[in-house]
Amino acid sequence: MSSKSINNCVLKAREEEIMDTALEIITAQGIAGLTIDKVAAKIPYSKGTIYNHFTCKEDLLTGLCNRSVENLYNLFYHAASFDGCSREKILAIGYAYMLHALLNPTEFMLVISAKTPSIGEKSSEKRREEHLHLEGKLLENILHVISEGLTSGDFKLQSHLSPAQVAFALWSMCFGTIVLLHESLDRCSVRTEMELERELINHANLMLDGLNWKPYTQEHDWAGTLKKYKTELFADEVRQLKRLQNK
Amino acid sequence: MSSKSINNCVLKAREEEIMDTALEIITAQGIAGLTIDKVAAKIPYSKGTIYNHFTCKEDLLTGLCNRSVENLYNLFYHAASFDGCSREKILAIGYAYMLHALLNPTEFMLVISAKTPSIGEKSSEKRREEHLHLEGKLLENILHVISEGLTSGDFKLQSHLSPAQVAFALWSMCFGTIVLLHESLDRCSVRTEMELERELINHANLMLDGLNWKPYTQEHDWAGTLKKYKTELFADEVRQLKRLQNK
DNA sequence: CATTATTGTTGACGAATCGTCAAAATATCT
DNA sequence: AGATATTTTGACGATTCGTCAACAATAATG
Numbered sequence: 001m002s003s004k005s006i007n008n009c010v011l012k013a014r015e016e017e018i019m020d021t022a023l024e025i026i027t028a029q030g031i032a033g034l035t036i037d038k039v040a041a042k043i044p045y046s047k048g049t050i051y052n053h054f055t056c057k058e059d060l061l062t063g064l065c066n067r068s069v070e071n072l073y074n075l076f077y078h079a080a081s082f083d084g085c086s087r088e089k090i091l092a093i094g095y096a097y098m099l100h101a102l103l104n105p106t107e108f109m110l111v112i113s114a115k116t117p118s119i120g121e122k123s124s125e126k127r128r129e130e131h132l133h134l135e136g137k138l139l140e141n142i143l144h145v146i147s148e149g150l151t152s153g154d155f156k157l158q159s160h161l162s163p164a165q166v167a168f169a170l171w172s173m174c175f176g177t178i179v180l181l182h183e184s185l186d187r188c189s190v191r192t193e194m195e196l197e198r199e200l201i202n203h204a205n206l207m208l209d210g211l212n213w214k215p216y217t218q219e220h221d222w223a224g225t226l227k228k229y230k231t232e233l234f235a236d237e238v239r240q241l242k243r244l245q246n247k
Numbered sequence: 248m249s250s251k252s253i254n255n256c257v258l259k260a261r262e263e264e265i266m267d268t269a270l271e272i273i274t275a276q277g278i279a280g281l282t283i284d285k286v287a288a289k290i291p292y293s294k295g296t297i298y299n300h301f302t303c304k305e306d307l308l309t310g311l312c313n314r315s316v317e318n319l320y321n322l323f324y325h326a327a328s329f330d331g332c333s334r335e336k337i338l339a340i341g342y343a344y345m346l347h348a349l350l351n352p353t354e355f356m357l358v359i360s361a362k363t364p365s366i367g368e369k370s371s372e373k374r375r376e377e378h379l380h381l382e383g384k385l386l387e388n389i390l391h392v393i394s395e396g397l398t399s400g401d402f403k404l405q406s407h408l409s410p411a412q413v414a415f416a417l418w419s420m421c422f423g424t425i426v427l428l429h430e431s432l433d434r435c436s437v438r439t440e441m442e443l444e445r446e447l448i449n450h451a452n453l454m455l456d457g458l459n460w461k462p463y464t465q466e467h468d469w470a471g472t473l474k475k476y477k478t479e480l481f482a483d484e485v486r487q488l489k490r491l492q493n494k
Numbered sequence: 495c496a497t498t499a500t501t502g503t504t505g506a507c508g509a510a511t512c513g514t515c516a517a518a519a520t521a522t523c524t
Numbered sequence: 525a526g527a528t529a530t531t532t533t534g535a536c537g538a539t540t541c542g543t544c545a546a547c548a549a550t551a552a553t554g
Contacts, residue, residue: 031365035540046504051542109364115426116360118278158464161449164440168427169450176423179362180415194415202408203416203454210457217405282511293533298513 015053017043019064027106031061031113058122062131065114068107069134072100075237076141082233086149087213088225093142094174094204095229098196099237101178103244112179142167155213169207177203201226262300264290266311274353278308278360305369309378312361315354316381319347322484323388329480333396334460335472340389341421341451342476345443346484348425350491359426389414402460416454424450448473 021042026034036057040047054060079092101108113119120128146163149155157163181196205217230238268289273281283304287294301307326339348355360366367375393410396402404410428443452464477485 030368031363032369036542037540040505047541048504048543049502052502056542057540112359113363113365116278116363117356118360121277122279162440165446165449168441168446169424169453172423172427172446173420173450173454174423175427176419176421177416179426180419180422193409193411199412199415199419202412203420206416206454206457207420207450208457210453210455283513284511287534294512295514295533296531299531303513304511 011053014045014049015063018045018050018053018060019067022060023064023106026064026110031110034061036060055124056122058119059124059127061110061119062114062123062127064107065110066127066130066134068100068104068111069131069138071104071107072097073134073137073141075100076138079233080141080145082229084225084228085215086145086152086154087208087215087220089145090142090149090170090208090213091201091204091222091225092229092233093145094170094200095226096234097174098178098200099234099241101182102196102241103237105183108178108182139164139167139171142170149213155211158211166211170204173203173207174200258300261292261296262310265292265297265300265307266314269307270311270353273311273357278357281308283307302371303369305366306371306374308357308366309361309370309374311354312357313374313377313381315347315351315358316378316385318351318354319344320381320384320388322347323385326480327388327392329476331472331475332462333392333399333401334455334462334467336392337389337396337417337455337460338448338451338469338472339476339480340392341417341447342473343481344421345425345447346481346488348429349443349488350484352430355425355429386411386414386418389417396460402458405458413458417451420450420454421447 018039021039022034024042025038034057036047036050039060040050050060054063075096076093079096080089082089082092084092114123114131143163146166150157150163157166177200178196181194181199201222205222209217265286268286269281271289272285281304283294283297286307287297297307301310322343323340326343327336329336329339331339361370361378390410393413397404397410404413424447425443428441428446448469452469456464
């Protein structure tokens, strides 16, 4: 029994090592450049052992994707703790989403790839379920801020919308914007004129105005709020990002 | 010279044949199941000939993707001809986007895959440029309706937004919603409670309200407009879709 | 401690796929 | 017809995948 739990701990560490190495390779050579043999060559274990942890290459990719979503969860959690009104909190979550995508381009890219059938279909059931579970946890953060906004009276639910629908609207809007403006992905045609941070804030504000979530875009100093995100709430992350972009 | 143009015509037809066959295989066996050898086995030409048309498998996928965007362009064009106010036209474009994704799930999936570096990176420069060009043409349709809305006074540009930014906001919002709720892709965790058509209309209306694009959601019979889309503007497409879903 | 049982690890192997290219087939020109 | 240019072909070497029989390490037993 104790031997078992020691084993689990060792196994977990090895799984992390495999994933770290895989991420290195993907960052350097792209998803297509990832090979189980290459991973095996970089760690003190063999190919067979890797296949004891992951059923196939795609399963490994989904594993990486899930680890990334866990980190995103923590960032959302932190965003929801912003010291301000509910609309500032919800916008902070959108901003956190963007920061995460910029700070971890490789992993963000993996989230999209994992939604692609060629990868999703082949992953193990276990990891696919884990992925759904993690996405659900992500949404909980948004739902929490929504209920805060409702109780504080900052906005009212339109009769035809549930809190989950509002959360999903905000999420999918951010997702679409980030995907289409993400540097790591094939730039879309209008990209040259578009700047991710500015557009994300614009889109979010448009939708929040549409929800009548107060204070409206025109009634509040959102540039000031944005500055607070950068200098207070996500000071660390923004610093990291600057370092990354100067390289 | 005449021989050249005959050749081009023949070559074009063969390219279509290759793409049709590839699409069949992908529909049946997924992107991962697509193999150049399998395509060659289904057409009266050999592998080498396929490589005369497409530099690699990924290039073929991007080719399929582009063909799909061309069809989408036509659908957008048709949507913009809706006999109604500008907001009804812009909503029609969003609806057309959804119809296209539902009618051509395989191809829509390819559009996402093509944005993924593992595919995008390896495609030929020629086809990637073509892709950007086609996306630009898509946006033109939206921009046209936006300028119509502006001249008719249905909405006014907020000072910090350009027409292109408005077009991009609507596009990325639709894109995010469709991707996350698309059946062919890995269903996201909240999917069970969400229904694509309903959410797409909701999201679009939220953003259009945020833009102050009149008439507002509450001031107009949008259910009636939706019915018109289904029975008039896109009667053919909706019929096709029903047939597809009954199978 | 020696022996057996169990569990974990390895890397050589067959199968599948990729993209190439020299040779064969076909078309064009004189 | 014969020479030349173009197109097509499919066998080939190179990769990569995932498996599995053999091997090593550890635990259990007498």
